[in-house]
Amino acid sequence: MDIQQTIQTLREELNLHNHNYYVLDKPIISDYEFDQKLKQLEDLEKKHPEYFDENSPTQRVGGTITKNFQTVTHEHRMYSLDNSYSKEDLIEWENRIQKVLGNVTLEYTCELKYDGASISITYENGRLKRAVTRGDGYQGDDVTNNVKTIKSIPLQLSGTNFPDKFDIRGEIILPFAGFEKMNQELIEIGETPYSNPRNTASGSLKLQDSSEVAKRPLDCLLYFLIGNNLPFKTQYDGLEMARKWGFKAPKEAKLARNLGEVFEYIDYWDIHRHTLPYETDGVVVKVNSFQHQDELGFTAKSPRWAIAYKFKSEQVFTILNSISYQVGRTGAITPVANLEPVQLAGTIVKRASLHNADQIEKLDIRIGDTVFVEKGGEIIPKIIAVDFTKRPKNSLPTIYITQCPECNSELVRNEGEANHYCPNFYGCPPQIIGRIQHFISRKAMDIEGLGGETVALLFNNGLVRNYADLYELKVEQILPLDRMAQKSAENLVKGVEKSKTIPFENVLFALGIRFVGETVAKKLAKHYKNIDALSQASLMDLILVDEIGDRIAKSVIEFFENKENRIIIERLKSYGVQFEVVEKVNLNATNKLLGKTFVVSGVFEQFSRDDLKKAIEDNGGKVGSSISSKTDYVVAGENMGPAKLEKANQLKVAIISEDDFIKLIQ
Structure with a gap:
C-alpha cells in the first residue's frame, strides 16, 4: 500500500472510531489504540505535507485565531418556528394544514426541541x-x-449516496455535566458562573x-437536511439517512401516524425530559412528507x-413583586427577582435570577410587571421576558442600586x-461569611462539624x-x-483542631485568593514550598511559574500586599496551620527523571493514577496537569482521550506506555 493510500485508510478508520465514540457511544477499540493510530x-x-487535508482527524484540536467572523448569506433561509402551548393549539394547526392540503392522511415526525445555538453546516x-450561525x-x-473542534460533527461523511452539496441544521449544545464542571471551576476561583x-x-x-473552543465539552444534535436532489422523501427518512452518514441525529425522534400519537409523545417527554x-x-x-411541506x-x-x-x-x-440584591464572597452583586409564587418544573418558585444591571435594562424589567420565568440549567430560574401589555400604568423604570445592600x-x-x-472586602458581612x-x-480545610449555616450563626x-x-x-x-x-x-x-494537619496546598486554596482555584493552589504550593516564599514573590517570578x-x-x-491578610496568616501560623510543604522522606527516591515533566492520562494496570504520579515525583520528575510545550512525556494508559493524543502529537511530545515508564525508572 502506498503512503497516500495508508494515510487515507487511517483517516477513514479514525473517522469511524470517532463516530463510534462520540455519536454512538459504542467504542470498539481502546482510547490508547485510537491514540496510537492518530499518532x-x-x-x-x-x-x-503534500497530502495535507484540512478535514483530517488530526486537525480537531483547533488553534486557528479568528479576529473577525465573516458574515455569510444562507443559501437556504433559516426560519424560526411558531410556538404552541396547548394541545388545542396543535389541533388548530392541523386544521389549518388540512385546509391547504385537503383531506389527506398526514404523518408527523416528532422531535425534542433542544435549547442550544442554531447552526447550519454545509457539506460538499x-x-x-x-x-454558519443562524444570525437573523x-x-x-x-x-x-470552531465547529470543527466538536467531536460529534463529522468532517468527512461515511456511507454513500449523499448529494454533492447540502446543508444540515441543528443545535450546538452544552450537556449539563460539562456545564456544571465549567461552573464549578469558575466558582473555585471566585468568578461568576455562567448563567445557562x-x-x-x-x-x-x-x-x-x-483551541479554547476545543477545551469545552460541546456537542451537536443535527435534525434537518436541506438541499437539491436529497435521496429521501420524508423528514423521518432524512434523520435515518443522516445517522448512516455519520451525523448525531437524536434517536428520540419518532414517527407519528396521527395527532393522537403526537400527544402521546408530548406526554411522555413532558415527564421524562429531565x-x-x-x-x-x-x-x-x-x-413528515417533503411533498406536503413544499x-x-x-x-413571512x-x-x-x-x-x-x-x-x-x-x-x-x-x-414581579420586588428586586433584592445579594452579595457574594468576592463582592459581586447579584440582583434577584422576588416573585408571586408559581409552580415551575414541579417546584414552587418564588425567586428568579436577574444576573446583572445590563440584563435588567435589556429586558426593561420593572416591579409590578408580569414576567415570563424559565428554568433551564441554572441553579435558580430566570426571567426571560416581560408581558408589556399587562404593565401597570404607574410603572417606573428600575434603577440599579449604587450602594451595597449589606454595608452601604x-x-x-x-x-x-x-x-x-x-469594595468593602473586609467589612461586608456576606463577603466575610462567604470566605469563611x-x-x-x-x-479546602475540610472542617468536620461545621457547615455554612453554622458559620453564619457564629458570625452573627x-x-x-x-x-x-x-x-x-x-x-x-x-x-x-x-x-x-x-x-x-x-x-x-x-474539627477545627484536626484541620491543622491539612496540607499546605489545601490551605492555600482555602485562603480564597481570587482566581486561585484548587489546581493553581497545588502548583503554587509545589513551586514555592511555603507561604513566606510565595508572599515575597514578584509579579515576574509568579508569571514564570x-x-x-x-x-x-x-x-x-x-x-x-493587604495588611489584614498578612495579620490573619500570622495568626493561622501561630495556631499551627500548615503553611509549608511537608516533604516525605523516600529511601527509594532517585534523580533519574530530574528535569522531566510528565502528564498522566488513562487507566493503568500496575499503578493507580496517584501512585504513578508519586513514582514520577519520587524519581525527580514533575507532573503536569495538561500537555504543553514543556511536557517531555505523556504516560498513556487505557481510555486515554483522543484530544490529549492530538495535543501531544501537535507539540511532538513523546507518548510512552506504563511498561515504558517502568523501564525509565528501573
Missing part, C-alpha cells in the same frame, strides 16, 4: 465545507474553525481561539408545516465586567470575624447558640 497518521502527514462532496435567518457568522448552558454554548462559537443529559424545552412537530410553504417568519410545542411547566408567567459601601463596576462589586464558608469547605453572634477566629473557639462559647448541643459544639472544636498567568499573578500580589 501514526500525524507522523505520516508531517513527513508528507461529503466533506465539511462551512458552518438570512445571514450569519462563519464559525467553521445555551448562552455558554452560543458564546463558545464566537471565541477567537478555536432524564436527558441536556436542555430541552419542548417538542417540534413536522409534517405545498404548505412558509409564512415560519414554515407552515412545523410547529414547536413548549412544555408548560418549564416556562410560566407571574408577577459605594458599588464599583470594573471596565469590561458585567457585575457591580462591593469557602475556607471550611471539603476541598460575634464569635468570628474572619477564618482565623475559628481556631480560638471554645465549647462554652458555642453552646448558647441555637441548635447547638454539647456533642455538636465538641465536634466543631475538634507553569500555567500562572498575569491575572492570577496580580491577584496573588494584591492579596499579600
